[in-house]
Amino acid sequence: MKNGTREFEGFQHNIVFNNVSFAYAGASEESLRKIRLTLPKGQTLALVGASGAGKTTLADLLPRFYEPSRGEISIDGEDLRSFDVRSLRRAMGIVSQEAFLFNDTIGNNVAYARPDATEDEVIDALKRATAYEFIMKMPKGLDTPIGDRGVLLSGGQRQRLAIARALLKNAEILVLDEATSALDTASERLVQEAIDELSRDRTTLVIAHRLSTIQNADQIAVMKQGEVVELGTHKQLLALEGYYSHLYSLQFSNQGPEKDTKHSSKDPLVTTLMRRLGKADQEAEKKRIYQETLVSTSHAIRDRLNSMLGSLSMILDDLADNPEEEQELLMESHESATDLLHLLEHLERHHY
Numbered sequence: 001m002k003n004g005t006r007e008f009e010g011f012q013h014n015i016v017f018n019n020v021s022f023a024y025a026g027a028s029e030e031s032l033r034k035i036r037l038t039l040p041k042g043q044t045l046a047l048v049g050a051s052g053a054g055k056t057t058l059a060d061l062l063p064r065f066y067e068p069s070r071g072e073i074s075i076d077g078e079d080l081r082s083f084d085v086r087s088l089r090r091a092m093g094i095v096s097q098e099a100f101l102f103n104d105t106i107g108n109n110v111a112y113a114r115p116d117a118t119e120d121e122v123i124d125a126l127k128r129a130t131a132y133e134f135i136m137k138m139p140k141g142l143d144t145p146i147g148d149r150g151v152l153l154s155g156g157q158r159q160r161l162a163i164a165r166a167l168l169k170n171a172e173i174l175v176l177d178e179a180t181s182a183l184d185t186a187s188e189r190l191v192q193e194a195i196d197e198l199s200r201d202r203t204t205l206v207i208a209h210r211l212s213t214i215q216n217a218d219q220i221a222v223m224k225q226g227e228v229v230e231l232g233t234h235k236q237l238l239a240l241e242g243y244y245s246h247l248y249s250l251q252f253s254n255q256g257p258e259k260d261t262k263h264s265s266k267d268p269l270v271t272t273l274m275r276r277l278g279k280a281d282q283e284a285e286k287k288r289i290y291q292e293t294l295v296s297t298s299h300a301i302r303d304r305l306n307s308m309l310g311s312l313s314m315i316l317d318d319l320a321d322n323p324e325e326e327q328e329l330l331m332e333s334h335e336s337a338t339d340l341l342h343l344l345e346h347l348e349r350h351h352y
Helices: 055-061 085-090 106-111 119-128 132-136 155-169 185-199 234-240 243-252 268-278 283-316 323-349
Strands: 014-022 032-040 044-048 070-075 092-095 173-177 203-207 219-224 227-232
Touching: 014 055, 032 055, 032 203, 032 219, 032 227, 044 055, 055 173, 055 203, 085 092, 092 155, 092 185, 106 119, 106 155, 119 132, 119 155, 155 185, 173 185, 219 234, 219 243, 227 234, 227 243, 234 243, 283 323
Parallel strands: 044 203, 044 219, 092 173, 173 203
Antiparallel strands: 014 032, 014 070, 219 227
C-alpha cells in the first residue's frame, strides 16, 4: 500500500464513497460491491445490517487499514490515497467493541491519545465520558493500574476510558464500531451518553447492531451481503417497510408473542424470535424461518450473555452504589439467564 504525500489538514465539505468495491486477498468473492455513500462534514452516517454484511470492512477503508479493489474514497474531492496515512489517522478517533488498554494507569491510558495533555485536560475528558466518578472511587484515582488490556475494569468502564481517549484527542472524524454491543443495560446507558457527547458536531461513521443507538443519525445505510440496499433516516426507512423495518421489528416489536405453552419472556427481541419460529405450520416454512432467524438469534444470545456477565462483573467489582442497585443488577442477570434458557429450548424444538 503506497503512502500519499499530502498532509491531511482537515476538510470542509464531505467524505464520499464512490462506487467502492473490496475483496480480501485470496477471496473468491467481493466483500463490498459498488458502495455509493456521502458523509457531509458534521453529520452522522450509521451502518446497520446482519453480521457479515460488510459494515466493519467498509469502516476499515476510511483510515486506510485496507484499500478499495475498485472505486475510490475521497475527502473534499481528494482521493484518500493522496494523503499521508499518519496525518490522516491523526485526524480520526476510533472506538470499537473492545478497546485496547495498556497495563498502565488510568491517566496514562487516556493520555496515550495526546501525550502532551495536562492532567486537567485528562480529567475534563474523563468527566465528559461519564468516567470520572467511578475513577475517583478507586484508591489511587488516575494513578490506579488497570492490568493487561484493562482486565481490572468492567466492560463499561473500559469503553468509557476509550471514549475519554477519543475526546482528549479531539479527532475531526470518528469511527464507532458497535461500541455498546458488548455491554449490560446499565453500562450501555452511561456509554451511550458518552458517545453522544463525543459525536456532537463531529463527522461520525457509526456501526450499530442495537438500532436504538442510531435512530437520530442523519443517514442510515442498510447493508446486506456487501451492498447498500436501503438509505435514509430512521423514519424514512421504517416507512419503506423493507429490510430495515424487518431488523427493527425483530428488536423492538411491541406486539405480544403468541402464547408458548411452557415459556414466556419479557425481552422483546427474544419473544419476537420465538413468535417467528412458532407461527409457521408447514415444515418447509418452518425451515425457512429458522434459517432466516439464525443470525438474529446469535445476536440475541450474545446480548443476553453480555448483559448477564456485565451485571455480575459490576457486582463482583463492588461498583453498585447501594444495595438496591445491586439487587437490580442481580435481577437483570437472572432475567438474561432465563431468556437464554427459553430461547435455546425453543430453538431446539424447531431444529432441523
